[in-house]
Amino acid sequence: MSLKSRFLLLGCLLSSMSAPSFAEIKVGVISSSTGPIALVGIPQKNSIPLLPKEAAGESITYIPLNDSSDPTATVKAFKKLIDEEKVDAIIGPSGSGNAMGVIQFAAESGTPMLAPVGTAAVVLPMTEQKKWVFKTTQNDDLIASALVDHMKRTGVKTLGLIGTADPFGENWSKVMKKLASDNNIEIVANESFQRQDTSITGQSLKLLLASPDAVLIAAPGSSSVLPQTTLKSTGYQGQIYQTHGAALDPFLKLGGDAVEGTILAASLMLVLDQAPETPSKAIATKYVEDYQSLYNKKPATFGGNVFDAGLLLETAIPTALKTAKPGTPEFRAALRDALESTTELSGTQGVYNITPEDHSGFDERGRVLITVKNGKWQLLEE
Amino acid sequence: MNVQVAALLGQDGLTNGAIYALLSLSILLVFTVTRILLIPLGEFVTFGALTMAAIQTGKPLALEWLLAALMLIDIALDVYSRRDRTVSRKQYQMIALKAAYLAVVLFVTQTFTLSELPMLAQSILTLCLIVPMGPIMYRLFFQPLADAAPLVLLIVSIAVHVAMVGIGLLLFGPEGGHTKPFSNSMLQISNIFIKSQALWVIFSALFLILALFFAFERTLYGKALRAAAVNQVGARLLGISPVFAGKATFALAAFIGCASGILIAPITTLYYDSGFVISLKGFVGAIIGGLASYPIAAFGAVVVGLIEAFSMFWASSYKEIIVFTLIIPFLIWRSMKASHVEDE
Numbered sequence: 001m002s003l004k005s006r007f008l009l010l011g012c013l014l015s016s017m018s019a020p021s022f023a024e025i026k027v028g029v030i031s032s033s034t035g036p037i038a039l040v041g042i043p044q045k046n047s048i049p050l051l052p053k054e055a056a057g058e059s060i061t062y063i064p065l066n067d068s069s070d071p072t073a074t075v076k077a078f079k080k081l082i083d084e085e086k087v088d089a090i091i092g093p094s095g096s097g098n099a100m101g102v103i104q105f106a107a108e109s110g111t112p113m114l115a116p117v118g119t120a121a122v123v124l125p126m127t128e129q130k131k132w133v134f135k136t137t138q139n140d141d142l143i144a145s146a147l148v149d150h151m152k153r154t155g156v157k158t159l160g161l162i163g164t165a166d167p168f169g170e171n172w173s174k175v176m177k178k179l180a181s182d183n184n185i186e187i188v189a190n191e192s193f194q195r196q197d198t199s200i201t202g203q204s205l206k207l208l209l210a211s212p213d214a215v216l217i218a219a220p221g222s223s224s225v226l227p228q229t230t231l232k233s234t235g236y237q238g239q240i241y242q243t244h245g246a247a248l249d250p251f252l253k254l255g256g257d258a259v260e261g262t263i264l265a266a267s268l269m270l271v272l273d274q275a276p277e278t279p280s281k282a283i284a285t286k287y288v289e290d291y292q293s294l295y296n297k298k299p300a301t302f303g304g305n306v307f308d309a310g311l312l313l314e315t316a317i318p319t320a321l322k323t324a325k326p327g328t329p330e331f332r333a334a335l336r337d338a339l340e341s342t343t344e345l346s347g348t349q350g351v352y353n354i355t356p357e358d359h360s361g362f363d364e365r366g367r368v369l370i371t372v373k374n375g376k377w378q379l380l381e382e
Numbered sequence: 383m384n385v386q387v388a389a390l391l392g393q394d395g396l397t398n399g400a401i402y403a404l405l406s407l408s409i410l411l412v413f414t415v416t417r418i419l420l421i422p423l424g425e426f427v428t429f430g431a432l433t434m435a436a437i438q439t440g441k442p443l444a445l446e447w448l449l450a451a452l453m454l455i456d457i458a459l460d461v462y463s464r465r466d467r468t469v470s471r472k473q474y475q476m477i478a479l480k481a482a483y484l485a486v487v488l489f490v491t492q493t494f495t496l497s498e499l500p501m502l503a504q505s506i507l508t509l510c511l512i513v514p515m516g517p518i519m520y521r522l523f524f525q526p527l528a529d530a531a532p533l534v535l536l537i538v539s540i541a542v543h544v545a546m547v548g549i550g551l552l553l554f555g556p557e558g559g560h561t562k563p564f565s566n567s568m569l570q571i572s573n574i575f576i577k578s579q580a581l582w583v584i585f586s587a588l589f590l591i592l593a594l595f596f597a598f599e600r601t602l603y604g605k606a607l608r609a610a611a612v613n614q615v616g617a618r619l620l621g622i623s624p625v626f627a628g629k630a631t632f633a634l635a636a637f638i639g640c641a642s643g644i645l646i647a648p649i650t651t652l653y654y655d656s657g658f659v660i661s662l663k664g665f666v667g668a669i670i671g672g673l674a675s676y677p678i679a680a681f682g683a684v685v686v687g688l689i690e691a692f693s694m695f696w697a698s699s700y701k702e703i704i705v706f707t708l709i710i711p712f713l714i715w716r717s718m719k720a721s722h723v724e725d726e
Contacts, residue, residue: 034548036655038556165699191698196659198650201394202694202701205387222558226651233577234390250557253439254651 025060025317025326027051028081029306030092035069036195039221039248041094043303044116050290051310056318058326067093074098075105082109088326089114089335091309094302096121096167099133106132110329112336114312116305118220118245119167123359134339135360136308138267138349138367140175143244146265146367147216148179150380156214156239160189160207162200162227163218172218172243188212195223204230214238220245222254229258239263244367248300252375262372263380267349269301271370274379278365279346283311287348301349308347315345389574391691397580397649398663399687400587401642403680405664407594408635410671410679414611415631417532418524421539423664424657425546426512426639431647432550432654433508435559440497444553445511446488452518453484459521487511501564505644509637516636517629524632525625543658550654558656563648583645590638591680607631663690663705670712682712 029048032041048064063085067074074093081087082105089112093099096119103122106113107129115122120139123130151159161176163169169192180187189210191203204227207215215238217227224246231240240262242251247266251259268275272288275281287307291299316338324330342354342361350366369380405423412420433445460477487510496504523542527534569576598604609617610627618624639661643652667683686705693704 034551038551042556193694193698194659194702196653196656197694197701198646198652198656198660199394199398199691199694202391202691202696203698205390206695206698209387221556222651222653248557254558254560 025055025058026085026087027060027062027313028077028085028087028090028092029062029064030067030074030077030081030090030094030098031064031306032069032094032098033066035067037069037095037220039300040302041066041069043300044092044094044306046295047287047291047299047303047306047310049294050287050307052314055314056321058317058321060313060317063087067098069095069098071095071098071101074102078102078105082111086327087111088332089313091306091313092116103129103133110332110336112332112339114309114339116302116309119171120360121167121171126357126359130359131356132336133359134309134312134354136305136312136347136349137360138244138362139360140171140243141179142362142364143265143367144172144175144179146364146369147241147243147263148176148183148185150263150265150369151185151214151241152183154239156185158186158188158210158212158214160191160210160212160215161187161218162189162191162193162203162207162215164195164220164223165192166195166220168220168245169218172216176216176218193219193223193227195219195221197226200227200230201234203227204234204236207231208234208236212238214241216241216243218243218245221248222250225251225254225259228255228262232258244301247370249298252372252377255372256375259372260375263369264371265367265369267301267304267366268368269299269304269348270377271368271379275368280348280350280365283346284348304348308349308352311345311347312339312342312352315342386574387695391695392688393576393580395688395691396684397583397646397687398690399684400584401646401660402664402667402683402687404587404590404638404642405661406667406671406679406683407591407676408638409661409664409668410673410676411607411611412631412635413668413673415607416520416524416528416535416628418535418539419532419665420632420635421536421543421658421661422519422546423635423639424659424661425543425550426516426636426657427643427646427660428550428652428654428657429512429515429546430508430640430643431561431652432554432559432643433511434504434561434644434647435652436554437496437499437504437508438561439559440495443491443496443511446491448549448553449511449515450484450488452515452522453480456518456521457481483514501562508644509640512640513633513636516632516634519636520628520632525628528624528628547655547658550657554654556654558651558653559647560649560651561644561647577649579648583649586641586645590641594634603630659702663687666706666709669709669716672716 031044032038033045048062051062054060065077067077081090091114096117099115099117099122112132114134114136116136118137122133123135159180161173163172173190189207191206193200193203217224224242228240242262242264244266246264247270269284272285287304288298316335319338320331320334323334340354340356342352345352350362352361354361371378371380408423409420412418436443457477457480523538563579564582565578567578569578598608606622607627607630610622614624663686664683666686668679670682671679690701690705693701
């Protein structure tokens with residue numbers, strides 16, 4: 001018997017003596033706090049101390065791991081959490097690509113995974129494996145439909161697209177092509193760029209020459225700024241739309257005058273003070289305040305996605321505890337079933353109504369149209 | 383495609399090409415003198431740009447503490463290496479000078495409101511913070527294995543690059559930054575618009591290249607570096623210290639990298655990890671020059687910038703592929719042309 005397993009045995013003995021509350025719930029959290037998607041991962045990692053500490057009298061322990069944005073490291077971290085830590089659920093990872101790579105392991109081991117990632121591909125189309133995955137962000141098409149509605153109302157007939165050459169930009173291009181043709185909007189130019197590009201003049205000129213009524217920029221984080229500043233400086237006059245990828249305060253700071261008048265759809269976290277009173281608003285306000293008192297700065301919406309995952313678990317755990325004890329496969333299966341039957345749960349990002357077909361569970365209450373006015377986010381009245 | 387579009391793309395290509403040319407020259411310089419492929423050169427670019435951005439937005443700088451830590455290690459090593467030998471007065475003076483420099487830099491960063499300084503002062507301060515890291519980097523990581531095979535030096539170089547990217551994330555955060563332009567005006571020649579910032583970049587790069595040329599042709603130190611590049615052993619016999627040559631080239635490379643960063647920061651958004659791709663394009667230029675010829679390397683780098691700009695217009699998704707595929711025909715041409723000499 002190895003030393004490690006002796007300790008384990010000793011631990012089991014000790015913990016069984018201190019019954020009845022011998023089982024604690026373990027949740028692994030994988031975030032990318034370094035590497036290319038650190039922008040997303042850092043607020044997510046920072047949100048871990050704000051997650052619920054207990055549910056139905058059972059304490060919840062969080063085991064944070066960093067995958068440094070590397071999909072291989074994500075798989076390793078995932079296996080470690082499942083095989084060694086025997087976690088009951090996993091929140092993460094931060095990246096879309098990283099999440100796609102671990103779905104099969106979540107399904108094999110029967111561990112519910114709450115992915116705070118952008119791409120809808122982790123839950124759509126629903127398969128036997130993706131049954132174990134829940135997504136705590138709005139699907140791209142939900143955000144896109146808000147933007148397309150606005151375009152239709154303001155008479156946009158032709159649209160230029162520019163997106164990053166990664167899963168985020170590509171999925172947006174796919175979603176927009178479908179939505180635009182459904183709404184008689186013609187996509188006259190579709191360009192792509194890399195996040196680290198130092199110049200986007202070529203793509204901007206091509207958009208400019210196609211002279212669309214409006215341009216949609218689909219890029220995550222600060223990379224959404226450069227296309228817009230370049231478009232403005234080459235003299236583009238039309239309306240510029242952004243996705244929820246741009247919904248970050250650095251966007252305003254980096255963009256300056258060039259981002260004035262941008263329209264984007266995102267969760268209400270950006271415009272909390274102007275948003276109508278809803279349960280989501282109260283939760284988001286409290287989350288933002290707690291985060292601010294801990295770190296002295298506002299969280300990006302990405303952090304809210306992890307916080308919501310905690311809320312989902314907190315709601316599902318009491319139901320799951322009725323069927324099984326934490327640390328067992330039965331508990332994990334029960335937890336999955338409980339998560340799947342979440343109804344009308346308000347989180348920071350909107351209201352969750354999860355069904356077996358829809359593991360994201362948002363409706364239009366989850367997003368608002370926002371514009372930039374005088375260098376500040378402003379709720380756009382519909 | 384019309385004349386205006388071509389002019390805008392050409393302008394963009396020349397601007398980027400000028401930066402790549404500067405970087406390819408420093409890669410070449412460091413390589414010929416020390417046999418090190420300076421992968422972390424790109425990090426000097428991003429450190430320069432992000433430090434400027436941090437200064438202008440009034441964010442607290444953390445870089446001066448990194449510099450302080452590195453300099454203290456450097457001084458400690460100096461003292462330690464002299465412990466059982468008599469220390470000449472000159473060496474004491476050197477140590478005192480380093481300590482004084484550090485004190486002045488720390489004093490400036492701690493007392494002034496940096497965001498209110500004029501832009502020239504901000505640029506000089508940024509250079510003062512970053513350039514000393516070059517020679518210290520050589521002293522700490524490369525000097526102890528100066529005689530190692532180029533492959534070992536390359537591996538160390540990659541390690542330093544990875545470490546610096548990590549430190550960059552820690553110091554500047556993941557958001558990326560850009561700075562205010564030196565001037566906002568546009569020049570108009572008939573119906574073609576030229577951004578004055580682009581002219582700033584192109585003319586500064588030209589000026590730096592010419593300055594380097596004269597330094598190497600006309601000054602004693604420049605000639606010493608050239609000698610070290612031509613033949614290390616021979617230069618040593620004539621009293622040119624390889625340590626000095628290494629430190630001087632690293633200082634030059636850090637200066638050029640940092641200056642490039644300050645120059646392009648107003649026209650783009652740079653992230654803590656943008657440096658690698660930028661220096662890689664300078665590297666393509668250096669390869670075109672066969673890692674030996676300065677004028678061909680500079681010319682090649684400008685071509686890289688132009689091809690990048692035009693491929694961005696015609697096939698944006700394949701831009702990087704087109705740029706980096708360029709290297710293959712040149713490698714074939716080079717290897718067919720050159721008589722192959724086994725390098726160590």
